[in-house]
Amino acid sequence: MKLLILTGMSGAGKSTAFKMLEDLGYYCVDNLPIPLLKSFIDLSEQPSAKEQKLVVGIDIRSGESLHLLQSVLSELRQDGKKYSILFLDAEDEVLVKRYKETRRNHPLSGTERIQAGIIKERAAIGFLKEEADYIIDTSHLLTRELKEELQKIFVQEEDFRSLFVTVMSFGFKYGIPADADLVFDVRFLPNPYYIAELRPKTGNDIEIQKFVMGYEESHIFLDKLVDMIEFLIPNYIKEGKNQLVIAIGCTGGKHRSVTLANKLHERLLDEDAIGVKIEHRDIGKDALRGK
Known part of the structure; x- marks a missing residue:
């Protein structure tokens, strides 16, 4: 089983990446509760389960339980479970522009400005970026260019160019x-x-x-x-x-x-x-x- 954890900044293109990875043959589960992650992986590895490639989306929507992720990942490593982390990022100015264009508010901004929510999010998920195997900055990428990057990494298995x-x-x-x-x-x-x-x-x-x-x-x-x-x-x-x-x-x-x-x-x-x-x-x- 190939396990990929897809994460990153809100507005950096995770939804688009999910659709692309699904087209590339991955089984995608978005916003899985973190306490269920280990059980889900164990279930996917059952002998009766079909060999497959899995993508699990985890990000700021996990809320307070996000702090549990580090210990869960540590348990996976101790159990010999292999996984990769793909972190999608973008410049703050680009994220703000994208939110304004869609007329949506950042999930952590509340009554504050969008920028405040972005700062909180970076602090909350910074540990995932540090542990990421792949970091793709989508600030200047067209949709087709993001697709090409994902194909190079996960289909053609070329060396990732960071x-x-x-x-x-x-x-x-x-x-x-x-x-x-x-x-x-x-x-x-x-x-x-x-x-x-x-x-x-x-x-x-x-x-x-x-x-x-x-x-x-x-x-x-x-x-x-x-x-x-x-x-x-x-x-x-x-x-x-x-x-x-x-x-x-x-x-x-x-x-x-x-x-x-x-x-x-x-x-x-x-x-x-x-x-x-x-x-x-x-x-x-x-x-x-x-x-």
Whole structure:
């Protein structure tokens, strides 16, 4: 029997993950009373029971009995019962936004602000995050990307990549991304915008890529940037960071930043310890403005 305990912050996507895991062949039981957990597992292991994969959802809804979970998990380990813990998390600002969009209140906020409930919840279930085998931060994940991560871990059984890196291009004239952890300015490079035949194209086009990467400074910048990120990655993982947004900006977010973001993304794909995706925030905004 494979036993997975699914937990995490309210609003981080546990309900969505439950449906996905059910589609992947798991038998899912949500909000099982903690005092019944051991008995449920024993029953599932009876010789007459069909060999199966189980997901048990446990979170803040357990209320006062949540404090019993540590001792129950300890008993399971002593009995030789194997289990994994999947913890879904998200940034506080994202959780607040999700609650506001659904017009729901946090289960622990009562008459207080949503933020107060989130703080209480983090304190109550922090021990589960510390013991988790897998931590997925859904702050910047699309539904399909969450599904891909779950498939990699629980179907393809690939090594879990605890740090997910988003490489983002942007235009300074539209503002620095609020969620950026590292910001780099490539406006020191020659700008294709001032060449009429190149202006309509983007850093996804080969002509722009050849222009931008035709300068030695571009290659030196990229090499130094990769070298620094390769140094930072294991240290971020050691510190427990599970989301990293690297933002590369030029004036309009269309040519130079897109080219360098693409090149960085290509280089980081070879890093086994991380998952990585590319996002071009402002690539089409000049066209929308009629420029």
